[in-house]
Amino acid sequence: MNDVVDLRLLSEVFITLFVIMDPPGTVPIFLGLTSTMTRQQRNRAARQAILVAFGVIVSFAVFGQQLLAYMHISLPALQASGGLLLLLVAMELLTGKMEEPEPSGNGNVNVALVPLGTPLLAGPGAIVATMVFVQATDGSTADWVAIGLGVLAVHLCLYLAMRFANVIHRVLGDSGVILVTRIAGLLLAAIAVQLVADAVRAFVLQG
Template identity: 85%
Template sequence: MELFDPRLFSEVFITLFVIMDPPGTVPIFLGLTGAMTGRQRTRAARQAILVAFGVIAAFALFGQNLLDYMHISLPALQASGGLLLLLVAMELLTGKMEEPAPSGNTGVNVALVPLGTPLLAGPGAIVATMVFVSGSDESLSDWVSIGTALLAVHVCLYLSMRFANLIHRVLKDSGVILVSRIAGLLLAAIAVQLVADAVRAFIEAG
């Protein structure tokens, strides 16, 4: 019996890589962590990856049962994620994300929300993973292939954010502020698209 399915691995990896977009997270990550030191930024990246991996893995295993139990539809999950990202985008555009919190725990907060979820472990990645799991025959080979692909994508995400420190040194503070504004625009567009897709799904379901 085979323990690994290269075709399934490639399908899951490519799909999640496109949805989670490791290169595209760099400007948003820099915008959200602009007030942090290099060490804090590295810790935030590591925490965000662990949170994102844990959330997606949990939804892959128990997501459909949880949503059914709470009577939550996938479009509702998508809309809520879009609204949360829109709030974060407004903070980036107005510069509030660049102000360090009095407690000094900005790294922890940013790593959990919005970096870990819903930016990395967003509705798109969650739904895609749930679709792959439901479409598999739940054999050991399929679980290993899906799990390995999920892990590989998160390694790519971590590397992209880990080397954001180098980008920060090149851009300096003024460059990071500019990137933050651009990231805010991009994040706002992503948020609006998520909400629009959710509304369309609600209309089609009705």
């Protein structure tokens, strides 16, 4: 099985992106952004947001390495900056100070594209994390399959969370969503510290 897909890498990609993109945490934001929409419009918005987020993540996964090479940015530098960025996101999750956009009543504004698809779903944290995973692989087919399946699985979770947002919010309640968000922030902080530690170790070894 490991010849086809690296299960360890798959689990790392899925868990990291799941924590960063936080499907349960998107429920109240999605409901707020689509509060003036009908059920059919809300379902369409969920599909569009996922397609936009998936396209952005995949684009950076495929072309991110060429961009880094062109700008002469090393993997440890990317890991350190990514870790610091994720730590900031984690602090926002833990303190509950993440900015929530206001619902739009303007029918000419497609909130599924901006701000829902990007930057709320495919934000800097998810982009940097995906690029770090791609940079750290040896380019084997098993690694690419693992990253692809991990990204796809997280986006499937995001779609299901938004597709059944009303049900999830009713089951978890406001307190449940807040609890899940705080746990996600704690896990994300640990991931961020590990990224910075790995980057420092790499810099020391290079020196």
